[in-house]
Amino acid sequence: RALELTGYSRDELERHSLSELLSAREAAVALDLIHTLEIGASNCIQQVPLKTRNGKPVSADMRVSATVNDGEVLVLILARDSNERAFVERASRSHEQSLLGLNELASKIILPPPESLAQTLKTCQRAMLADTMALYSYAGPQVGFQLSESADAPPEFPALLGLADPLAANRTFDWRTGERPTSAITRAARALGFSIIHARALTPPGRPPEILVAGYRHSQIRATDITTLSEIAVKFLVAFQRLAEQHRQHITRQAEADELSARFGILLNETAEGMVRVGSEGRIVELNLAAENLLGFGLADTANSPLEDVLVSAQPLAQPMLAALNQGQRWSGVEADLIRRDGSSVAVHVRAIPLTAEPNLGGLILISDRTDQRQFQAQSNQLENRAWLGDLSAIFAHDVRNPLNGIATGLAYLAGKFDPSDPLAEDVSKMQAEVQRVDQLLKNVLLVAKSTHIEYKPTPLHHLLERTLARWGGRLARRNIQLDQQIDPRTPLAMADAHQMDQVFTNLIVNAYEAMNQTGGTLSIHCHAATHPEAPPDACWFLDCCQFRSIHCHAATHPEAPRGDFVEMRFVDTGPGIPSEMKPRIFDPFITTKSDGTGLGLAITKRIVTAHKGAIFVESFPGTGTIFSVFIPVAPENDERGATNAE
Numbered sequence: 001r002a003l004e005l006t007g008y009s010r011d012e013l014e015r016h017s018l019s020e021l022l023s024a025r026e027a028a029v030a031l032d033l034i035h036t037l038e039i040g041a042s043n044c045i046q047q048v049p050l051k052t053r054n055g056k057p058v059s060a061d062m063r064v065s066a067t068v069n070d071g072e073v074l075v076l077i078l079a080r081d082s083n084e085r086a087f088v089e090r091a092s093r094s095h096e097q098s099l100l101g102l103n104e105l106a107s108k109i110i111l112p113p114p115e116s117l118a119q120t121l122k123t124c125q126r127a128m129l130a131d132t133m134a135l136y137s138y139a140g141p142q143v144g145f146q147l148s149e150s151a152d153a154p155p156e157f158p159a160l161l162g163l164a165d166p167l168a169a170n171r172t173f174d175w176r177t178g179e180r181p182t183s184a185i186t187r188a189a190r191a192l193g194f195s196i197i198h199a200r201a202l203t204p205p206g207r208p209p210e211i212l213v214a215g216y217r218h219s220q221i222r223a224t225d226i227t228t229l230s231e232i233a234v235k236f237l238v239a240f241q242r243l244a245e246q247h248r249q250h251i252t253r254q255a256e257a258d259e260l261s262a263r264f265g266i267l268l269n270e271t272a273e274g275m276v277r278v279g280s281e282g283r284i285v286e287l288n289l290a291a292e293n294l295l296g297f298g299l300a301d302t303a304n305s306p307l308e309d310v311l312v313s314a315q316p317l318a319q320p321m322l323a324a325l326n327q328g329q330r331w332s333g334v335e336a337d338l339i340r341r342d343g344s345s346v347a348v349h350v351r352a353i354p355l356t357a358e359p360n361l362g363g364l365i366l367i368s369d370r371t372d373q374r375q376f377q378a379q380s381n382q383l384e385n386r387a388w389l390g391d392l393s394a395i396f397a398h399d400v401r402n403p404l405n406g407i408a409t410g411l412a413y414l415a416g417k418f419d420p421s422d423p424l425a426e427d428v429s430k431m432q433a434e435v436q437r438v439d440q441l442l443k444n445v446l447l448v449a450k451s452t453h454i455e456y457k458p459t460p461l462h463h464l465l466e467r468t469l470a471r472w473g474g475r476l477a478r479r480n481i482q483l484d485q486q487i488d489p490r491t492p493l494a495m496a497d498a499h500q501m502d503q504v505f506t507n508l509i510v511n512a513y514e515a516m517n518q519t520g521g522t523l524s525i526h527c528h529a530a531t532h533p534e535a536p537p538d539a540c541w542f543l544d545c546c547q548f549r550s551i552h553c554h555a556a557t558h559p560e561a562p563r564g565d566f567v568e569m570r571f572v573d574t575g576p577g578i579p580s581e582m583k584p585r586i587f588d589p590f591i592t593t594k595s596d597g598t599g600l601g602l603a604i605t606k607r608i609v610t611a612h613k614g615a616i617f618v619e620s621f622p623g624t625g626t627i628f629s630v631f632i633p634v635a636p637e638n639d640e641r642g643a644t645n646a647e
Contacts, residue, residue, distance in 0.1 A: 005060065005079060007053035024049035024057055034075055037066040047082050061085050087220070098129050098229065117149050120240050124233040125151040129221055130214040131194070134185075135237075136161055138208035144168060145211055153215075154192055158184040167211055173199040174223065189215055198226050202234045204241045212237065274348075274367035280360050282307050282322045294348065294367055296341030307365070311350070312339040321352040325363040328354050335370060347374050408435045454500055454611055458493040458635035461501060461567050462527045468505040469525060476513065480520030488528035493635040494567040500608045501632070507601040508571045508628050515575030515626065524572040530565065530631060562615050565634040572627050578620035586618055 006013060006021070022031045030048040037043065042065035049057040059082040066075050117135070125133040134153045136145035145161040145168055147153075166183045167173050173183070175197040181187040189197045196216035203209050212234055214226070268275050274291030278284055284302045292298055295310060302310050308318035313336045324331040333351025340346055347370040354363040411432045418425040466487060476483050512523050578586055587606040609616045612632050619627040 002079070005052075005058065005081065006050065012053070021051050022048065023051055030062065034064055034077070037064060037075065039066050039068055039073065041066060046085070048079075050079065059083070098127055098225075100126070117240075117244075118151070120237070121149050122151045124212075124236065125214075128214050128226070128229040128233055129216075131217045132157075132215040134213045134215075136167075136211040136213065138210065148210075154188070156188045156192060157213075158188065161185070161211070167199045167213065170199075171201040172227070173197075174226075185213060193217060196221075196226065198230055200230045200234050202238055204238050206245070207241060210237075272369075274369070276307070276310070276365040276367065277355075277362065278307055278322070278325070278365060279362040280326075282318065282362075284310060285362070291367060294340070294346060294369060295338065301341075311365070313337060317350055321350070321365065325352055325354050326360050328357050328359040328361075330354065333366075338367075347371050404435060404439055408432070408439070411435060454497040454608075456495045456497060456612075458637060459496040459498050459501065460491070461494045461496060461569065461632060462487045462489065462491040464498055464501060465505055465525065465527050465569065468502055468509065472509050472513070476523060479513065479517060481513065481516050482520075482522045484522055484524040486524070486526045486528075490529070491527055491567055492529055492565070493637075494632040495635045496612055496632050500612070504605050504608050504630065505569075507605045508630075511601060511628075512571060512573035512575065512626075515573050519575075521574035521625075522572075524570070526568075526570040526572070528568060529634070530568040562631060566614065566631040567634060569630045569632075570627060571630075572625060574625040577622040577624055577626055578618070579622065580620075583618065583620055587616075 003010060003013065008016070018034065019031060022028075026049045030045045033043060033045060042063065045062045045064065047059045048062055050060040052058050060079045061082050063078040064075060066073060068074070121133055121135060132153045133151040134147060134157055135149045137148040138144075139146040139160075141163065143160060144163045144165070147157070147159045150157070161168050161184060163169075165185075167185060175181065175183070175186045175189070177190070177195045179186075181190050183197075185199075186197050194215045194217055197213065198216075199211055199213045201209060201211055212230065214230060214233075216226075268286070268288035271288065272290055274294045275288045276284060276291050277286040283304050283306055285304075287295075287297075287299055287302060297310055306318070307322060311317045315334070315336055317334070317336060321331040321333075331352035333349055335347070335349050337345045338348050338350075349368040349370050351366050352363055353366065355361065411428055415425065415428045415432065418428065466485075469483065469485060473483060509523070516523070587602050589600055589603040606616055609630060609632070614630065614632040616631070617629045619629070
């Protein structure tokens with residue numbers, strides 16, 4: 001090896017001294033180090049210029065050691081070409097770089113980061129120790145393969161590879177310097193000074209075929225290493241693209257799941273029905289606001305709690321519904337009374353549905369509040385009983401009137417037999433009055449219990465009201481009741497039955513008359529169109545309780561008036577008013593504030609007004625007075641001429 005390194009023969013080399021071989025000026029340091037080396041020591045010297053036979057020095061790395069043999073100092077020099085060391089170091093660095101690239105590829109497969117294909121291709125380039133790398137994707141039979149991504153690829157590399165190109169025809173392609181360039185890429189590579197082009201086909205699942213091309217400017221890397229590394233890179237690219245597609249699908253599914261979760265959350269919180277979600281083991285996972293209000297429990301109190309600890313009832317609920325859910329079946333549910341957290345009970349309907357068709361995955365418990373339905377059923381039963389009682393009352397009143405007529409006839413006969421001065425005449429007269437009172441009561445019962453035939457026709461209610469008040473003027477004056485009439489002559493015609501409306505007016509006047517029977521007061525009557533043209537927009541009602549009189553100042557429409565055109569009549573008295581607890585039921589039969597009243601007058605009034613498709617409202621101020629407002633629909637043929645003719 002020493003002869004190969006220097007180019008001398010053995011005889012020539014033995015005739016040279018060490019200083020002749022290290023004669024270059026750059027070798028003086030090495031020569032001095034050798035001469036001063038201590039016995040038993042060794043040292044390494046790199047890139048020492050060593051004289052060769054052809055006169056051209058070679059750079060050598062030397063390992064020098066000194067020893068003694070029979071008193072003679074000997075120096076052993078082990079030398080090798082410095083280029084060999086540099087090659088080994090480069091190979092070692094390349095090997096290390098390749099291992100680092102492969103380690104990076106493995107890490108990305110285990111925990112794939114959200115990076116682009118260009119970054120991934122750059123990692124493959126480092127793992128393959130390539131100077132450049134390009135990825136071509138199939139773009140169709142008319143185009144061939146198109147450059148889709150690259151890492152340090154020169155612009156001279158073609159953007160398209162036709163299907164006839166050798167790289168597109170082979171699964172693996174290799175080209176080295178000295179071979180004929182048959183591909184568009186190899187022709188560009190030779191012009192750019194590349195020494196190796198390696199290509200390999202890959203077919204990602206669900207994607208068009210692709211070609212991976214690696215280029216090397218120097219040929220120190222072995223062909224077998226290139227083949228092995230390219231196979232690893234191709235497998236990684238296929239895995240990366242599969243993971244990237246899965247990642248995109250995951251993002252899409254996550255967005256859909258987030259949207260569904262948001263909608264489900266809105267549904268849970270906005271629905272009036274209580275919802276409790278249970279897991280596979282029958283433990284509570286989630287419940288909405290309606291369920292919290294129904295049960296009296298919050299999610300923090302019930303999370304991961306057994307269902308039977310929350311759905312507490314006299315009848316078992318949790319076990320049968322969980323058994324159905326664990327089989328992936330619906331549970332139709334039952335009516336039950338649940339015990340709330342505070343110990344009170346609530347009427348509910350409970351049912352359960354599985355969230356999926358798979359068994360043992362839990363489901364959703366739906367709880368509907370049945371409190372209103374039960375109250376409605378109770379009211380319905382009460383109305384049925386009232387209807388039955390009304391029919392019975394009608395039959396009773398009809399049958400009692402026949403013998404009552406006979407009694408009235410007999411009393412009339414007896415009254416004709418007695419002299420007015422006879423003491424028995426007064427007793428008979430009292431009996432006649434009581435019989436007449438019972439007969440009127442039976443008539444009222446029949447009016448409440450049986451429907452009355454109403455003949456609708458355009459009617460001037462303001463004239464009808466004036467005639468009714470004229471009949472009552474004397475009696476009101478005798479009881480010290482002042483009458484305040486404010487009847488608008490422009491009041492339009494109303495669709496009404498005059499006889500029935502006279503009954504309404506009479507009942508309301510009688511009601512006010514009896515309320516002020518002992519103390520006297522003021523009865524104010526107002527009749528006008530509900531859309532009065534001259535009414536101030538911000539007017540209202542005032543009752544002066546100190547002077548017992550009414551001040552007429554009102555808006556043209558009542559705050560509770562029905563929509564449309566109506567004739568409005570108001571009956572205002574300064575009596576004691578209606579107790580607040582009795583006001584909601586004032587129009588119910590047999591409800592009265594008078595000790596000797598029947599409680600049928602206002603019930604009859606309400607029935608008649610309702611039959612006219614009108615409305616009646618009451619406002620009462622205890623100790624001050626009461627206002628009854630009546631609304632009757634305006635006749636459709638109302639015009640100025642019709643109103644004039646009616647007057």
